[in-house]
Amino acid sequence: xxxxxxxxxxxxxxxxxxxxxxxxxxxxxxxxxxxxxxxxxxxxxxxxxxxxxxxxxxxxxxxxxxxxxxxxxxxxxxxxxxxxxxxxxxxxxxxxxxxxxxxxxxxxxxxxxxxxxxxxxxxxxxxxxxxxxxxxxxxxxxxxxxxxxxxxxxx
Amino acid sequence: xxxxxxxxxxxxxxxxxxxxxxxxxxxxxxxxxxxxxxxxxxxxxxxxxxxxxxxxxxxxxxxxxxxxxxxxxxxxxxxxxxxxxxxxxxxxxxxxxxxxxxxxxxxxxxxxxxxxxxxxxxxxxxxxxxxxxxxxxxxxxxxxxxxxxxxxxxxxxxxxxxxxxxxxxxxxxxxxxxxxxxxxxxxxxxxxxxxxxxxxxxxxxxxxxxxxxxxxxxxxxxxxxxxxxxxxxxxxxxxxxxxxxxxxxxxxx
Numbered sequence: 483x484x485x486x487x488x489x490x491x492x493x494x495x496x497x498x499x500x501x502x503x504x505x506x507x508x509x510x511x512x513x514x515x516x517x518x519x520x521x522x523x524x525x526x527x528x529x530x531x532x533x534x535x536x537x538x539x540x541x542x543x544x545x546x547x548x549x550x551x552x553x554x555x556x557x558x559x560x561x562x563x564x565x566x567x568x569x570x571x572x573x574x575x576x577x578x579x580x581x582x583x584x585x586x587x588x589x590x591x592x593x594x595x596x597x598x599x600x601x602x603x604x605x606x607x608x609x610x611x612x613x614x615x616x617x618x619x620x621x622x623x624x625x626x627x628x629x630x631x632x633x634x635x636x637x
Numbered sequence: 638x639x640x641x642x643x644x645x646x647x648x649x650x651x652x653x654x655x656x657x658x659x660x661x662x663x664x665x666x667x668x669x670x671x672x673x674x675x676x677x678x679x680x681x682x683x684x685x686x687x688x689x690x691x692x693x694x695x696x697x698x699x700x701x702x703x704x705x706x707x708x709x710x711x712x713x714x715x716x717x718x719x720x721x722x723x724x725x726x727x728x729x730x731x732x733x734x735x736x737x738x739x740x741x742x743x744x745x746x747x748x749x750x751x752x753x754x755x756x757x758x759x760x761x762x763x764x765x766x767x768x769x770x771x772x773x774x775x776x777x778x779x780x781x782x783x784x785x786x787x788x789x790x791x792x793x794x795x796x797x798x799x800x801x802x803x804x805x806x807x808x809x810x811x812x813x814x815x816x817x818x819x820x821x822x823x824x825x826x827x828x829x830x831x832x833x834x835x836x837x838x839x840x841x842x843x844x845x846x847x848x849x850x851x852x853x854x855x856x857x858x859x860x861x862x863x864x865x866x867x868x869x870x871x872x873x874x875x876x877x878x879x880x881x882x883x884x885x886x887x888x889x890x
Contacts, residue, residue: 531822534819563820568865589849601849602822
């Protein structure tokens with residue numbers, strides 16, 4: 483009887499400790515793709531967009547163009563954001579250039595997008611954050627933009 | 638007897654829980670061990686120039702700011718317990734480039750130096766906002782700096798300022814107003830709305846749920862509030878920030 487109680491104590495303590503550790507653990511979002519299976523898909527729909535850092539950024543007039551890297555999927559994509567200080571809406575394009583066919587992914591906004599809204603290209607698996615020759619290009623305009631965009635681009 | 642056992646278990650849980658939380662605090666406040674960078678210099682940079690203002694009370698009392706001797710990098714500035722280092726300055730193809738390393742205030746890979754409104758080069762007469770930011774990969778991770786627990790603790794960037802005609806390269810000051818996290822591609826709209834409500838902003842939002850687009854749209858805002866103000870509220874609710882100011886005096890002999 484005494485042994486049973488001891489086992490029970492250990493069991494309950496262990497249970498509480500394990501359960502209590504969950505609220506402090508970082509939330510991990512599982513991606514639905516990995517490696518080249520992510521190619522051509524959007525980071526936002528695959529879970530790859532949950533942990534992101536900008537590798538390269540440029541700031542053309544009233545906008546910013548980012549080359550974004552997923553730290554959980556090792557993919558890159560382009561993002562162009564309207565940052566106009568006067569609150570104006572614009573057409574926008576984001577193009578990711580890389581070095582294997584089909585060479586690029588490009589997304590243009592169908593209409594004008596408001597400040598702080600962005601267009602985002604599909605992602606491509608790169609394995610590393612800064613592969614040579616990969617870059618993000620894009621800009622905003624008061625007129626519709628044809629894809630792909632070749633300038634301005636990140637370094 | 639059984640009740641006593643439960644009590645013992647709960648006490649054990651509380652002790653372990655406390656230790657766990659203490660560990661989190663200690664690790665998130667770890668200083669960043671910034672890797673040394675090559676000291677190659679195309680432009681001699683002079684610190685402690687005659688134009689350097691005296692340390693502010695804040696600098697002197699609450700922070701451990703230090704300035705390198707003349708012409709020696711890195712130049713280190715600390716504000717609100719966040720250390721930023723200027724490693725190198727270079728003039729190239731009409732740009733002034735600066736290599737900067739900074740600590741992350743939290744374990745979030747999205748921390749950045751911000752944009753042209755926040756990261757500026759001035760000569761006392763005119764200001765130039767940053768045009769390009771390029772990550773300098775950490776030699777160990779190939780990306781951002783991490784601590785031994787795998788938490789993101791900092792990054793280094795090469796930032797570029799386009800030198801306009803007539804911009805005199807004297808009394809140069811590089812300033813970083815604040816550190817900010819970049820806008821996420823997939824924002825948590827419920828969280829942002831809750832923050833906006835807690836500030837009584839009167840703004841109602843909806844997330845853009847369309848492939849190839851990202852951001853938050855304003856559905857409703859108070860009369861008299863313009864779009865720019867509304868977006869400022871939203872940005873503040875979407876991102877983290879730590880105020881500076883970090884200033885680097887750079888004189889050219």
